[in-house]
Amino acid sequence: MGNLRVICYKWRSWLEPLVFIIYLISLVVALPICVLIFKQDETNIRTRTWFIGGIFVFLSVPVSLHTIVQHLIHYTKPTLQRHIIRILWMPLIYAASAWFSLRFPAGAIYFDTFRECYEAYVIYNFMRFLLNYLSERCDIVYALELKPQQYHFYPFRWILPSWQMGYNFLLYCKLGVLQYTVIMPILTAIAFICESLDVYNEGTFDFVSAWSYLVIVANLSQIWAMYCLILFYQACKEELQPMSPISKFLCVKLVVFASFWQSIAIAIFVNVGLAKHQSAIPESDFKSVSTGLQDIMICGEMVLAAIAHHFAFSYVPYIDLAAPQVPCCHSFWTMLDVRDVSSDVIEHAKVVGSQIRGGRPPPVNRGSDERSRLIDSDRVPSVSSNEFQPSDPLIEASAVRRNLSTPATPDEVFDEEERSVLVRDPMHMPGGIR
Numbered sequence: 001m002g003n004l005r006v007i008c009y010k011w012r013s014w015l016e017p018l019v020f021i022i023y024l025i026s027l028v029v030a031l032p033i034c035v036l037i038f039k040q041d042e043t044n045i046r047t048r049t050w051f052i053g054g055i056f057v058f059l060s061v062p063v064s065l066h067t068i069v070q071h072l073i074h075y076t077k078p079t080l081q082r083h084i085i086r087i088l089w090m091p092l093i094y095a096a097s098a099w100f101s102l103r104f105p106a107g108a109i110y111f112d113t114f115r116e117c118y119e120a121y122v123i124y125n126f127m128r129f130l131l132n133y134l135s136e137r138c139d140i141v142y143a144l145e146l147k148p149q150q151y152h153f154y155p156f157r158w159i160l161p162s163w164q165m166g167y168n169f170l171l172y173c174k175l176g177v178l179q180y181t182v183i184m185p186i187l188t189a190i191a192f193i194c195e196s197l198d199v200y201n202e203g204t205f206d207f208v209s210a211w212s213y214l215v216i217v218a219n220l221s222q223i224w225a226m227y228c229l230i231l232f233y234q235a236c237k238e239e240l241q242p243m244s245p246i247s248k249f250l251c252v253k254l255v256v257f258a259s260f261w262q263s264i265a266i267a268i269f270v271n272v273g274l275a276k277h278q279s280a281i282p283e284s285d286f287k288s289v290s291t292g293l294q295d296i297m298i299c300g301e302m303v304l305a306a307i308a309h310h311f312a313f314s315y316v317p318y319i320d321l322a323a324p325q326v327p328c329c330h331s332f333w334t335m336l337d338v339r340d341v342s343s344d345v346i347e348h349a350k351v352v353g354s355q356i357r358g359g360r361p362p363p364v365n366r367g368s369d370e371r372s373r374l375i376d377s378d379r380v381p382s383v384s385s386n387e388f389q390p391s392d393p394l395i396e397a398s399a400v401r402r403n404l405s406t407p408a409t410p411d412e413v414f415d416e417e418e419r420s421v422l423v424r425d426p427m428h429m430p431g432g433i434r
Contacts, residue, residue: 012073019069020062027058046281049292050102053299057095063306064092070315075331076323079136083129084313085335090122090255091309095302098295108291109195109202113188116218119256120184123225124341126252127177130232134239141166143239150235156227169235171351176228178348181341183221187214202287205271215264226257247312255305263294 034054041047068088071081094115101111134140145166152160163169194200194210201209233245267290281292 015073016066016069019065023062023065031058046102046105046292049281049296050099053099053102053296056299056303057099060091060095060303060306063303063310064088067306067310067313067315071313071318072331072335074315074318074320075326076318076320078331078334079132080129081318081331082334083125083132086125087122087129087252088309088313090118091302091306093118094255094259094298094305098298098302101295102292102299105288105292108295109191109200112202112291112295113191116260117184117188119260120180120222120225121341122252123177123229123256124181124344126248127174127229127232128340130236130240130245131174133243134236138239140236141170144169144235147235150231153227153231165235170232173228173232175348175352177225178344180221180225182345184218187218190214202291204286205267219260219264222257222260226253244312247308251305251308251312254308259298259301262297263290266290266293266297 034051038047038051068085071085071088075081097111097115101108104111131140134143147165149162149165150169151157151162163172191200191210191214194214199210202211205212207213230249233240233249237245267286270286270290270293278289278293281289
């Protein structure tokens with residue numbers, strides 16, 4: 001029993017070898033099966049394409065697994081690494097879903113829609129990662145209030161009013177990202193229903209099929225989510241600079257955004273006849289050719305994506321041998337715990353409902369003389385119960401912002417209490433839009 005405790009306590013030393021032993025065993029079993037299937041049907045062009053895609057998948061798996069396992073081993077900042085690990089699963093999920101779609105074309109809709117739902121989940125986690133990073137270092141709402149007005153990019157500047165810096169700006173950016181996380185599962189359910197009714201017809205731009213309309217809605221939702229993410233980065237790029245955000249933004253944007261537009265471009269090429277002479281997919285119908293070409297390209301691209309994610313979301317900054325030991329399965333289960341998504345959706349639904357019923361007016365901006373104090377003040381993290389919690393700057397902020405000789409109004413007291421909750425969890429939005 002004592003030896004078992006010692007082994008469990010030293011799980012960091014044996015976790016990665018164990019994972020790669022399991023991977024090698026799986027490879028030894030799966031590779032001969034794949035070769036056998038290929039030999040039995042090597043004249044089939046789709047089987048040949050599927051086999052080539054499998055080679056790319058087997059190359060991307062060890063790269064992604066290594067980065068994920070190292071984050072689990074050096075799980076010193078759960079509020080950041082929980083979201084990083086979820087993002088790191090993206091190349092594996094993309095590659096595997098595309099590979100299975102090549103092998104089982106009749107079920108391509110299920111594999112592809114799952115991939116699209118996960119990309120919405122990745123955008124959400126990236127936004128939370130940025131917010132948690134900032135909340136450890138400053139009061140996000142106050143820091144935004146002290147910044148110059150961030151205007152919309154063109155062409156949105158012509159049609160949308162500017163969002164007041166502070167509470168409202170942060171809220172609208174988060175709502176813009178979160179709506180994609182909600183809309184994609186809804187579109188997925190609609191796609192399944194339309195497929196069962198034989199009206200989905202993926203890859204055909206005839207505006208008779210349901211796919212033509214669903215892809216437009218998904219496209220608009222994704223564009224708005226990425227726009228809100230970029231707008232938030234533009235407003236907070238000074239505070240985000242220490243964590244090298246450019247490479248992380250490029251990884252997320254290229255995999256999610258570029259792959260989506262790639263599928264649209266392939267569908268257009270197939271519909272106008274530019275893919276007549278392709279030799280990767282034996283079928284001639286629009287749906288099979290467009291989805292097949294997209295899947296084999298994703299299999300190859302995810303090798304590069306896995307390598308890029310390894311460097312962009314490196315585990316090295318989180319290595320801290322003096323940090324408290326995390327229980328063996330703690331980091332793994334927190335990675336799988338998706339209750340934060342459901343709670344965010346519920347909280348923001350309450351905010352939207354409060355706005356519709358008539359919310360509170362926006363808060364009044366403070367003076368710019370407080371800017372350096374709010375942004376440059378370091379937040380000292382405290383580790384408790386194996387969780388990384390940002391310190392609560394409420395007392396310090398209150399002393400800076402309010403003249404203590406003047407009694408606080410009820411609205412000011414409410415503002416401070418509500419903002420303290422937002423500092424602890426930047427995705428939490430109690431009350432209505434003010």
